[in-house]
Amino acid sequence: QVQLRQSGPGLVRPSQTLSLTCAVSGASISRGGSCWSWIRRPAGRSLEWIGRICTSGTTNYNPSLKSRLIMSVDTSKSQLSLRVTSVTAADTAVYYCVIEALGYFYYMDVWGEGTTVTVSS
Amino acid sequence: DIQMTQSPSSVSASVGDRVSITCRASEAIAWLAWYQEKPGKAPKLLIYATSRLQTGVPSRFSGSGSGTDFTLTISGLQPEDSATYYCQQADTIPLTFGGGTNVEIK
Numbered sequence: 001q002v003q004l005r006q007s008g009p010g011l012v013r014p015s016q017t018l019s020l021t022c023a024v025s026g027a028s029i030s031r032g033g034s035c036w037s038w039i040r041r042p043a044g045r046s047l048e049w050i051g052r053i054c055t056s057g058t059t060n061y062n063p064s065l066k067s068r069l070i071m072s073v074d075t076s077k078s079q080l081s082l083r084v085t086s087v088t089a090a091d092t093a094v095y096y097c098v099i100e101a102l103g104y105f106y107y108m109d110v111w112g113e114g115t116t117v118t119v120s121s
Numbered sequence: 122d123i124q125m126t127q128s129p130s131s132v133s134a135s136v137g138d139r140v141s142i143t144c145r146a147s148e149a150i151a152w153l154a155w156y157q158e159k160p161g162k163a164p165k166l167l168i169y170a171t172s173r174l175q176t177g178v179p180s181r182f183s184g185s186g187s188g189t190d191f192t193l194t195i196s197g198l199q200p201e202d203s204a205t206y207y208c209q210q211a212d213t214i215p216l217t218f219g220g221g222t223n224v225e226i227k
Contacts, residue, residue, distance in 0.1 A: 111164060
């Protein structure tokens with residue numbers, strides 16, 4: 001069974017870069033047709049889709065965040081990475097990495113445990 | 122962006138009741154998903170492609186709808202169904218979620 005283990009700092013200073021990683025186990029990260037999304041939920045608010053990256057090389061970013069996002073896949077380490085630059089308090093949220101359903105893109109099938117990130121000085 | 126509006130924002134019902142949650146899209150969509158989120162846990166996919174039940178999800182959950190109006194129905198509410206439910210449109214980037222519906226057991 002596929003599992004996602006997230007890691008990253010819980011506290012980031014304003015204007016700095018938020019960096020999260022998501023280790024994939026139980027399935028090959030290189031499996032054809034696989035796509036992963038990053039999703040966040042600010043406290044007291046609903047879920048927000050951040051962006052996605054696929055084994056095909058396709059990336060899609062939320063336009064509201066696009067200028068500050070960098071997503072990548074490291075197949076040698078079997079992990080995904082998310083970087084959000086120039087963070088502000090509005091980026092404070094629980095962040096999730098998610099595997100989309102194989103063959104049914106855009107459906108969030110397997111979720112990581114979530115990483116709580118606070119942006120504060 | 123496609124806006125997703127859920128109603129009600131919260132509902133309280135008794136064990137065995139039938140509960141329906143509505144999700145309305147700001148424009149017509151073809152595909153929708155429903156998720157269940159419990160406190161301290163990651164969301165769980167319940168329904169995809171509007172009406173397909175994810176593996177392992179109890180059959181009391183069902184999804185329906187088309188165009189701009191969609192419904193999640195829980196037939197025979199159980200104590201473990203106490204959670205927040207979200208809809209998500211799976212048509213267009215950026216993917217967007219509804220505001221959530223909190224289901225409480227009386």
